[in-house]
Amino acid sequence: MEDVRESNQFSCPAVIPSGPGQPDNFSLEVTAGRPRLSVQRQIENVSEGKSVSVSCIHQGEAPVQWCQLHGLCVTDRGTIDGAEVEIRHHQEHVTTVILSKLKMKNTGWYLCSTRQLQMPVHITVHNRTDEITPSARNRTAVFFLLPVILEILLIIIIYSALKLLTFIKERFLSPAEEGQYVMMHGEQSPHACEEAYEIMAELTTNTEPRSESDYVNFRET
Template identity: 35%
Template sequence: MFEVYSLTGMAAHLIILLLFSVLKGVHSITTVSKVSVKAGKSISIPCLYESQYINHVKYLCEGYYWNFCRYAVKTNKPDPSGKYLISDDKKQNIFTVTINQLTNENTDYWCVVEINNGEDYPQYFHLSVTRGTPSLYVDHQRITGYIGESITIRCNHSNSGEMKWCRLGRNCVTGSSGSIDGTTVTTHMSDPNVFTVTMSGLRSKDSGWYWCAKADIQIPVYLTVTENTTTTPTTATTSTTISTTIHTVAENGTMEQGKTSTIGENKQHRDSFAPRILIIPLSVLIWIVIVVLFIWFILRHKQRKADSSVTPTAEEEIIYSDVRPKKRSLAKVDKEVTYSEVRLYKKGKSSFAESETEILYSSVVRKQRMKRGDGKDTGVTLEHIS
């Protein structure tokens, strides 16, 4: 029963699309038909319209059936939640809708041009939201190339079918080589699951929306071609290869992240002398001189301090004096012996550089009254003076 209703709904949907194609014309709005995306990610969908609708309001409508779809975002009324974004490039007649934080419920949409006092012009597209790897995807949906250079796009796929590279509203390249608006396009399978597209000799008019297609699934890619301002003019140039930088741009037009695809490289050399290149060597040299002088000053200061701390040897003068009185001729006569020793120390300096001092030591030993003739003992007196 469910399958019968499903088939009936699809038939009605196809009839509605056919009627719009007949009544409004096939080329009223051109966009992709089916895109494989991962849940939680974002996707940007371009919608090409005819030039007579430049000043008309454009909008995104969500829902499987056109008569019951609801407004998601309009060019004159942005979405306050930020889930839906819309922008209108009136130079290329393309308005772009961006859907963020995709879920399994975000699958059926309509690109619409609002017609005053008449039926709006819609174009349906389907999003196949998966939790795993999409069946067709590119590393970056927005890329940048440079005038006169080349750029390479890798289309990763997992399903079978014919592979092609197309420009929105223009022709497609299905073989190994071809051209789109005069720009050379070459394609090849770099490995079983990667379809590589190379566009050579880029021009500013090559900017715009393209898509990879594998069977019935497409993935849009926006290419911006601009001047390469990363190189500076020089007097001498060594020619090697050319380098192309690919940048990822966020859906609102701001830079999100970058990836460099190196096709080649230009190396430039300067013959003229630039004085500012000497600033760094001179600064380093001055810094080294200052450090050396500082170390020399510290070592010299320590040496002077060490020399001043040495204790000089005190000069020493020693005077010895020995006084001996003559003995009396008689043996019993009192004997008196005097010994005198004088030591004189001069000019002694301590380790703390104290003032000069003189120290005098005197030692006198006197023996009195030996023994008298009467046999009596006499006392002996010793005196010591320091």
């Protein structure tokens, strides 16, 4: 109902298999300024097992009751269909209704009620598995990203190890160039020794490929 401008009586006729039933009548009061009874939020959503609070704002009318539509009412403390109800009067015109241990069966319409006025509130109780909290989303993201991060780190470690091995092999384990050494045999004549030293000098300065005849062996006797 929108753009309501005046108070009036309304009815909601019931339909039963045998024909029309007894209608539910209610009176809608339209006032200027602040309403005599209101709630902070008229629709509440909560996960199963959690608690929810409803603030009923009134003009000092007491007592404030919390009622299930067409059901029980609680004035101070009590239970409605297994849900615990506690009513706290924090201020003169504000009453807080705390509902705890809610289950999915507690979904439905309730009333914040005084002697003459009622303000409906709808409460929807969700299954816990239907609600994904931000922390759960973060844990899920980390769970899927962690293998990727570990794989990238493993690739980096393997690449770095291969580069290090290549450097060590080139720097410290490279074979000596051929022709850079001469084996001497002691039975050679002095003249042959002079020739050998001349060949050694040529081997250290000559960069061209050398044949097997470039090596001179000296054996000590």
